[in-house]
Amino acid sequence: MKKVFKNERLTYRLELVAQEAIRANDEIFLRETGLRIRELRVLRLIDDTPGTTFAEIAKSTGLERSLTSRIIRTLLGNGLIERENSIEDARVFLLRTTARGQNIRRIARQLSDRLEAILTHPLSEQELATLDGILERLGNWISSERYRAALAID
Known part of the structure; x- marks a missing residue:
C-alpha cells in the first residue's frame, strides 16, 4: 500500500484527510445545491438554531468574521435565510432559515450521506x-x- 502521509503526526493526518474530502466534494455540493460546503455548514447551523446571531455563528464555525459575514450575505441574497432585529438589542440580527433554505439543507443532507458513504467505503x-x-x-x-x-x- 502506497504511503499517503509525509508526516506521521495525528493532527496533520486528520487535517489532510478532511481537506482532501472537502476539496473533492465541494464542487459536487456547488453543482447540486448552488452552495459550497462552508456555506452549507452555516445554513445548517442557522437551521438547527433559529434566532441565532452572527456572533454565535462565527464562534461555532471557527470561521473568520469577514468570511462568516460574506457567507451570511450570500445566504440572505439567495433567499435561504432571513434576519430580523433583536427585540433586546436592535444592533443584533436574529437569523433563521426560509422554506427554500430548509429544502436546500435537505438536499445537501441526502448528498452528504451519499458522499460520506463513499468516503468511508474502505471501513x-x-x-x-x-x-x-x-x-x-x-x-x-x-x-x-x-x-x-x-x-x-x-
Whole structure:
C-alpha cells in the first residue's frame, strides 16, 4: 500500500484527510445545491438554531468574521435565510432559515450521506463505529478544562 502521509503526526493526518474530502466534494455540493460546503455548514447551523446571531455563528464555525459575514450575505441574497432585529438589542440580527433554505439543507443532507458513504467505503461497520467513538472522545478531550490545563503544564 502506497504511503499517503509525509508526516506521521495525528493532527496533520486528520487535517489532510478532511481537506482532501472537502476539496473533492465541494464542487459536487456547488453543482447540486448552488452552495459550497462552508456555506452549507452555516445554513445548517442557522437551521438547527433559529434566532441565532452572527456572533454565535462565527464562534461555532471557527470561521473568520469577514468570511462568516460574506457567507451570511450570500445566504440572505439567495433567499435561504432571513434576519430580523433583536427585540433586546436592535444592533443584533436574529437569523433563521426560509422554506427554500430548509429544502436546500435537505438536499445537501441526502448528498452528504451519499458522499460520506463513499468516503468511508474502505471501513467496515465496526471500524467506522470505532472511529466515530474515538473522534467523539478526542473531541470531548480537546474541549475540556483538563486538556487546557495539561497544555499549560507542558
